Amino acid sequence: MHENRTMSASLPDQQAARSDDPLDRLPLRERKKLKTRRAIQNHALRLFERQGYDDTTVEQIAAAAEISPSTFFRYFPTKEDVIVTDEYDPVMVEVFRQQPPELSPIEALRRVFGELIPEMFATDQGLVMARLRLTASVPSVRARMIEAMRSGTQGVLKDIIIERTGRPAGDLDADALAWAVTGVLMSAMYAWMDGLVDIDDMAGLIDHNLAFLAAGCPL
Amino acid sequence: MHENRTMSASLPDQQAARSDDPLDRLPLRERKKLKTRRAIQNHALRLFERQGYDDTTVEQIAAAAEISPSTFFRYFPTKEDVIVTDEYDPVMVEVFRQQPPELSPIEALRRVFGELIPEMFATDQGLVMARLRLTASVPSVRARMIEAMRSGTQGVLKDIIIERTGRPAGDLDADALAWAVTGVLMSAMYAWMDGLVDIDDMAGLIDHNLAFLAAGCPL
DNA sequence: CCATCTTTTGAGAGTTACTCTCATTTCATA
DNA sequence: TATGAAATGAGAGTAACTCTCAAAAGATGG
DSSP: OOSOOSOOSSSOOOOOSSOOOTTSSSOHHHHHHHHHHHHHHHHHHHHHHHHOSTTOOHHHHHHHHTSOHHHHHHHOSSTTHHHHOOOOHHHHHHHHHTSOTTSOHHHHHHHHHHHHHHHHHHHHHHHHHHHHHHHHHOHHHHHHHHHHIIIIIIHHHHHHHHHHHTOOTTOHHHHHHHHHHHHHHHHHHHHHHTTSSOGGGHHHHHHHHHHHHHTTOOO | OOSOOSOOSSSOOOOOSSOOOTTSSSOHHHHHHHHHHHHHHHHHHHHHHHHOSTTOOHHHHHHHTTSOHHHHHHHOSSTTHHHHOOOOHHHHHHHHHTSOTTSOHHHHHHHHHHHHHHHHHHHHHHHHHHHHHHHHHOHHHHHHHHHHIIIIIIHHHHHHHHHHHTOOTTOHHHHHHHHHHHHHHHHHHHHHHTTSSOGGGHHHHHHHHHHHHHTTOOO
16 A cells, blocks of 8 residues: 555664663563554654655554554654654663762763763664754644653653752752753754754763853853 | 623733733724734633633634634634733843843843733733643643743843843853753743742742852752 | 725635544453 | 453544635725
8 A cells, every 4th residue: 555665774773772672571562562652653753754744644654654543642642742752761860870979960960961962872863863853843843842851851850859969859949950951951952953063062062051050150 | 693792801901011002003904903812812711711721612712702713823823822922022121131231141130030020910910820820731732832932032031141241143151041041930930830839929939040040050 | 085905804625633432353361 | 262451443523723715804096
């Protein structure tokens, strides 16, 4: 029914960093679900790149991934989520917890991103770039991506900052700091999307921005 | 055709601060457009409050505002924009420019918000609260609101920071600072939405967060 | 005051993301 | 192999948005 039977060669196999893939050693059912989820995401990204986001229908994605449209929405609540969903936050938490406890939160985060960003680009380069390109160009995706950073990254950051500093649960300063960090991360992300920095400088820019933040944003 | 012919009494007349209303002294055509825009927004907010966002259709809003659905979308590109659109950013710019030039950007912003936030709540209290309530509770609106703060507030902040500090046009530090400020503003906004602070403490919280930022977010 | 030109509006048809329900298939377990 | 649970597909339905075209309303020159 559809012509391209070949699985995209240009897009790498989707997977977050730390390449011990949970695909093995999982009950058969879960394994199939994970495979379906990745198939949907890969085919969707490929189609989006080829014919644009708006001109790609969910029906087409479903056909390419050989599932029904109903099933698509069981895996992703909206079309935008196919692009926006990732699995990096838990990794960030893990690496953060490994940092020596005498470091301040911002210093610890500088080390975290110094380690993670290069690894991220090394592992999933094509995928990360494709997702960011789409985020930059499609307004509705852009909106959901920011909201995802809020409900994901910002929340997780707040939690680990509270954990590390021993502050009380609803502490507003920890929340503000988490937001400020999320902010400078977004600044770096958009700087790249707007072509203001090269992809290889991202790690450096993030580190610079965090140092700038720790210095009280002097201008 | 529809019963409620009475114009909402509960919601105040929508208008940004600085109450010299551009409604007067405007060509007739523009005046009508502005009136239509406000009518749509007022009726929409009222209906959302009464029967919920998802259970209110654009068709209902159009009927209440006595326009056609086509016209609705000529005024607001999406249903979410009825809630998300406001006119505060230019006011912020204006007040920022009035601050004494020896102040650092953050110090100047502390004064700006110290002046503006109370005024904002005094003028449009009902409207502001209704909009924030909806933003807090409807995910798609939440996403668009954050994006609006990015494309609006963050951009404007960056511009006036560059203007004040005399930095070059694409300066990344100014951008990072604007993002950090946007971040702590969001932190305050969400703290209120989650019921963590009272509405009267918003100005104080924002001021505190900016001071915290200027101090390098020490934790 | 009238005629024309431009902008705004309404009507209606069409697309597509998303929801719900129900029957069927597929995997897990005893 | 039989029984129960979870995942899937099919299909119908809703509502947000888009596009096109003709009618209406405000602006402008005589």
